[in-house]
Amino acid sequence: MRGNQLRRIGDAALLVALVVATCFILIRLAPGDPFYPRLDDPAWTPERAATQRVAFGYDKPIRIQFVYYVSRTFRGDLGWSHSRNQPVAEALASALPATGLLVVTALGIAFAVGILVGAWQGWRRDSPLVRASDRVSLVLLSVPEFLIAVFALMGPALAWRWFPTAGMRTPYGPEGVLGLLDRLHHLALPALALGLPIAAVVARLQASAMREVRDAEFVRAARSRGLLDGLVLRRHALRNALIPVLTYAGLQLSTALSGAVIVERLFSWPGMGRLIVDAVGARDYPLVAGGVLVAALCTVVGTMLADLALRWATPRLRARA
């Protein structure tokens, strides 16, 4: 059992290392570097760029750079962000909470809405309302999240002015309880744009799992004991119908993270997505590598959390692992 856990952690570490190495190499294969001639800055001469390159070691072969990078990372130094003129760790630390808030809220909405709606759809087989809600989730599934984000910006935010269009909070806005409400107000649209397509997927999975469990023998057995219908649903059917959804949940953190890149850009959300996209544009190698490292770690942690949840729902797995 212990050996198994260790192997999983080893696998996860290997995965993170591979992702970081791939990104490290790919971005260096793209044309340009952090010190590419800047047309708008007359003081930035090719000579100066060349000195900088040597100073930061970008004149060395990629494999040597990689060895340096790895050894520095293991010492806890993520490097210097050229485009932002601050340590990479600092830049990431400032963006991470915003993305965390957005992604966690979006996933919270996705699973809460998806599981509830899906469970309800699956439990009552066929009614006009079930069919209608199924259509809605099909539409949400087919529309990419950036389009949903654009629609959300155009309608509720720009045209009807129900929601703010950008940022995490009103500049110089209220503090305290009102400040919290202000933040929630800002959070609502991007979180929905990011969460609803995932909710649609979850709902469909949950509904089909529920339909299967509903005809299971143990559900019939629970009924034969005289349980109330609602109790049969909650206690017996739902928990077993969660298994396929939880299996899938681990994958959703990375989906949400990549979706966040676009949604953050559209809503000017000061998060990791925006940070990484900007860093790629500026060929800010250390910042890109740092961002990818954090994203990979998040995905691994998310998968592990989903795994734990799956074990909770499946006592059999606990015994086996």
Added chain:
Amino acid sequence: MTVTDSILSVRALDVTRPRSAQPALQGVTFAVAPGERIGIVGHSGAGKSTLASALLGLLPRDATLDPASEIHLGDTALHRADAETWRRARGARIALVMQEPMLALNPAMRIGAQVAEAATAHGIARDEADARMLEMLAKVGFGDPRAAARAYAHELSGGMRQRALIAAAMLMRPAVLIADEPTTALDPTIQAQVLDLLGALRDEVGTALLLISHDLPLVAERCDRVLRLEHGRLVEDDHADRVLARHHIRDYPTPSSGPVVPRAAAPPSAVLSVQDLVVRYGDVEAVRGVSFQLARGEALGIVGESGCGKSSVAHAVTRLVAVASGRVTLTPPTASGHAGTLDLLALSREPLRRARRHIQLIPQDAGASLTPHLTAEALVAEGLEVHGLAQGATALARARSLLAELGIGADLARRQAQQLSTGERQRVAIARAIAVEPAVLICDEPLAAVDEATRERIIEALETRRRGGIALVIISHDLPAVRRLAPSAMVMYLGRVVEHGATAEVLVAPQMPYAQALVSAIPTGDRESSRRRIVLHGEVPSPAAPPSGCAFHPRCPHPQKDDRCSRERPALVPIAPDHLAACWKLPLPPSR
């Protein structure tokens, strides 16, 4: 009997299914006195389970109860009741024990919670429900009820799972208990334990028992009255002995009188020879040194409880699982172009593929082994084409005639496998295996889950092939069928052969105590013999940790078992001509 002195009375019960022309139940009328033991028998599809569902108000969504039907439970008219009244009756006054204990238990919920909820559902406080639950778990045979309450279904054996479900059903001391094939999914030596438990609880609580089964002798042994259903109608309602007497049952002989195929005098050279076969799955040794030989036209029955390694032998011999050690040789008839003996375990991919023509396996749950969207005839013809025995139209024609022989007409032969019934699929799987005219045919539980008529057909078809020269290996827990089909038999326990020899000896007058218990577990319909039955205590040990010495010693009822049994393993030694057994206490005094 009038409505007033019966606890359950059913009048003109009609259940229809819109999608099928025939009603599932039609005009079923009977009454049950308090504490009465009633057996309900019939073929599969006769409406037994539909009747159980109707009595509990749990009919499937596509079935409807005719408004003119009447179901009275005590003084409650359930047929007129609303959902809430039904719910209050279920579990409290009328309870159910189902066939598959593994499926009937919620895999994600502790046993204790599932048993206790039968009480909390009917308004009993949590503490009181837990106390009753622990008391009931002890009563149904859990030595440590607290540990059992904390366990999950997968941590219990099949027999213990069924005990837990019986505890849940009996928790509220219902007036009526419906047991729907409660032991069909259990091992033969466990069946008697569970049925004894049901009987004991009935005696104590005074519950009326409706025992549903396809097995008339089993029901006749345990019930006062038997109802027989046929095509949804009640065709017989009489005293158990009279129903049993009326039905000529040649398949359920008493152990000493059953028909047994005789063995050929001098067996010719072996077609299949297996020596010291060992199969391991990880740390579990499923087969621990099995040897046997099989000649042309011979048949060997392999019997034993689940987990004893029967199926692993079948899979190892056909090289579907890796063999840890041992030797398997196949000598196909020379006429087919193959000369000499094939060392099956040494064959590489292509020679093995060709050799497979000569050794065919009908896997367990064979219906599920058919690709669902292919037609029956295509599935059978496929084997002929793969092995180059016939092509195209010729192959199809041969497939059709073979299917017809097994009772699958031209109509059915053109249907997709998924459109066929379980019994029909089973026969298609058999036709597929025998189509290529193998030298050896291995059948893993060929008769499980088929009704009486199909069972006869399959037995006849296999018998015909054997006479035609195919060597058969029949793996089954259906001992009467093994007696009819196989002249020699082998009893396995935890991966080892414990008794081997002529069926007339091994399955009629077995010597090793486990084999004796297994044979005595077959219901005969005779209450006297049921009293003499050897009821084993305890469960089949896990193959992952087999007991030391004689693996059977912890459960062995032999009066003289001693230290040696737990220390040293007895070898399989001849105890009579053509009869081997592994037991330190042989020769035993004759058991009857």
